Amino acid sequence: MKYFFGLVFSLVFFFESQAQKQRVTAIIEQLKNPKDKNVLVIAHRADWRNSPENSIAAINNAIELGVDIVEIDVQKTKDGHLIIMHDEKVDRTTNGKGYVKDYTLDSLKKLFLRNGMGRVTYHKVPTLEEAMLAVKGKVMVNLDKCYEHLNEAYAILEKTGTVNHAIFKGYYFTPEQVKKDYGHLLDKIFYMAMVRIDEPGSQKIIDDFQTLIKPIAFELSFKNDTSSVINQFEKIKERGSRVWINSLWASLNGGHDDDRSETDIAGSYGWIVGKGTNMIQTDRPKQLLLYLKARHLHP
Secondary structure, eight states: OHHHHHHHHHHHHHHHHHHHHHHHHHHHHHHTOTTOSOOEEEEETTTTTTSOTTSHHHHHHHHHHTOSEEEEEEEEOTTSOEEEOSSSBSTTTBSOOSBGGGSOHHHHTTSOBBOTTSOBOSOOOOBHHHHHHHHTTTOEEEEESOGGGHHHHHHHHHHHTOGGGEEEEOSSOOHHHHHHHHTTTTTTSEEEEEEETTSTTHHHHHHHHHHHTOOSEEEEEBSSTTOGGGGGHHHHHHTTOEEEEEOSSGGGBTTOOHHHHTTOTIIIIIHHHHTTOOEEEESOHHHHHHHHHHTTOOO
């Protein structure tokens, strides 16, 4: 009997593991196909509305919601460990004070994370390695604030077998700068370029990136929705890159943001999707997923 239950448990674990692998494999294949009709959903700082931002619990919540990608932020401790936290200081998100760079990992692990209301919880600051193990086989991640640490982050992803789970990005650099800094890694990673499309010369920057680097996606931001580049989203996809828009707050998307979706979802998510966007980073992942699924734009 003991053998029977052991066998059943092993089979359940095996099939669950296979299902997880299939899930992240499907997301990766969608990412690599910019002409796919489905919109990939990115949870900004994971599910911070229900657990502390950038915590393992928030990551797990986002996975349960059904997002495709979790955005997390990377900082470096005094003793050289990569941890997950948005701010350079620990004050806002933990019960501690001071800069991350002045903490060792051991001392940082003694702190407790705060939730969205600022209340101290029992959750701890995760390392990048812990975060990657949490998402392994389940979803992808977008590593923000990681450009200066890309070599070290890549080594951690190699160690955890999750290199293909991550989208790396720089800031508003030229493709020449990116090639100079990380040309040795660009063929091994998914790299996303960031471009402010309401600034002069933005179309040329996009064209140069697609010629020199061929990024997996472009994270495009704009304060006003009058840029001519908005009408070029289909062209960007035809040349092999996905189009990522942040719906987080109005200055990133010409006023078509998450908060607008509360009263005017057509003017928010509807407008973004209607322009040909096929990746959206949101602070309201549950609401966005419901909208997309109702329109057969998310599996």
